[in-house]
Amino acid sequence: MKLIVLLSTYNGEKYLKAQLDSLLQQDLRPDKILVRDDGSKDDTVAILEDYCSKYSFIRYFCGPNKGPAKSFWELICNCEEADYYALCDQDDVWFKDKLFVAVERLEKEDNQKPLLYCSRYTLTDAQLNPINSDISSLYGYSDFPHSLVYHTAPGCTFVFNHEARKQIIKYDLDQEYCLIHDAIIHKIVCMFGKMILDSDSHMYYRQHGDNEIGMDANALRVFIGRINRFLNGKIRNYRSNTAKSLLKVYGQECSKEDKRLLEMLAGYRDSKELKKQLLKEKSFRTNTINDLFFKILVFVNYI
Numbered sequence: 154m155k156l157i158v159l160l161s162t163y164n165g166e167k168y169l170k171a172q173l174d175s176l177l178q179q180d181l182r183p184d185k186i187l188v189r190d191d192g193s194k195d196d197t198v199a200i201l202e203d204y205c206s207k208y209s210f211i212r213y214f215c216g217p218n219k220g221p222a223k224s225f226w227e228l229i230c231n232c233e234e235a236d237y238y239a240l241c242d243q244d245d246v247w248f249k250d251k252l253f254v255a256v257e258r259l260e261k262e263d264n265q266k267p268l269l270y271c272s273r274y275t276l277t278d279a280q281l282n283p284i285n286s287d288i289s290s291l292y293g294y295s296d297f298p299h300s301l302v303y304h305t306a307p308g309c310t311f312v313f314n315h316e317a318r319k320q321i322i323k324y325d326l327d328q329e330y331c332l333i334h335d336a337i338i339h340k341i342v343c344m345f346g347k348m349i350l351d352s353d354s355h356m357y358y359r360q361h362g363d364n365e366i367g368m369d370a371n372a373l374r375v376f377i378g379r380i381n382r383f384l385n386g387k388i389r390n391y392r393s394n395t396a397k398s399l400l401k402v403y404g405q406e407c408s409k410e411d412k413r414l415l416e417m418l419a420g421y422r423d424s425k426e427l428k429k430q431l432l433k434e435k436s437f438r439t440n441t442i443n444d445l446f447f448k449i450l451v452f453v454n455y456i
Contacts, residue, residue, distance in 0.1 A: 157237070158239045169201075175248075191219060235315065266346040269338065276360060277357045317341070329402065400419050421456075431451050
């Protein structure tokens with residue numbers, strides 16, 4: 154069994170050593186840690202060079218700044234083949250059992266189909282003091298319809314198998330429409346395989362002022378943040394555009410039902426009939442206030 158950890162770094166000198174040390178202390182030690190530095194201007198590369206000189210299974214390469222999504226995508230698409238791949242952020246700290254538990258859960262499944270493991274996490278401040286949070290429990294849907302609308306746990310909890318990677322790398326993040334790597338991985342695996350949700354935490358998810366992508370500790374603030382993004386247009390048509398791209402790449406492979414949902418979501422802005430169908434579609438419902446928010450977004454052509 155071969156396991157590779159994929160780590161993207163950017164100006165991570167402050168917390169990187171703690172994360173690398175936690176990888177070295179894993180109960181199930183990875184066969185390789187592959188790092189892509191995304192154009193750091195601090196001492197991140199010097200830290201990587203030091204660890205590579207001490208541990209032969211740690212390797213890194215540098216590239217121009219692309220942002221976290223495309224940096225991780227380059228790692229996924231260009232790494233060597235393995236049985237399992239784990240995504241890793243530079244500023245977190247993993248518990249010793251993180252990789253062991255993930256692989257143990259994945260090994261119990263049918264590895265002839267795409268598999269994605271994700272877990273809860275322990276939200277902390279910059280000093281790794283746990284933060285009481287209701288966010289880490291709101292971590293995901295394992296079915297394809299909900300994956301088109303709602304995100305799951307952050308990518309730093311993801312471990313996926315070889316079959317998942319084979320499907321993932323068909324999607325060109327440079328050409329297609331998706332804001333972040335973990336969101337599209339979630340959707341692809343839910344379309345073709347199975348997602349495994351772990352209700353336990355196996356890592357500290359560090360929050361600090363320099364996070365590329367952060368997570369607020371308060372559910373109300375997260376909801377308000379979504380409203381603000383809706384008002385300023387940052388997420389306008391993100392989901393329907395992503396559906397279009399998935400339809401383009403996987404439309405000939407996915408099931409008839411999944412294709413129907415993709416066509417509905419991708420085309421509702423250009424068809425009154427598809428919009429009616431989308432507003433009535435039950436497979437997207439959560440029986441929460443999110444259902445009302447979803448209908449509002451569909452009605453004003455923002456979803």
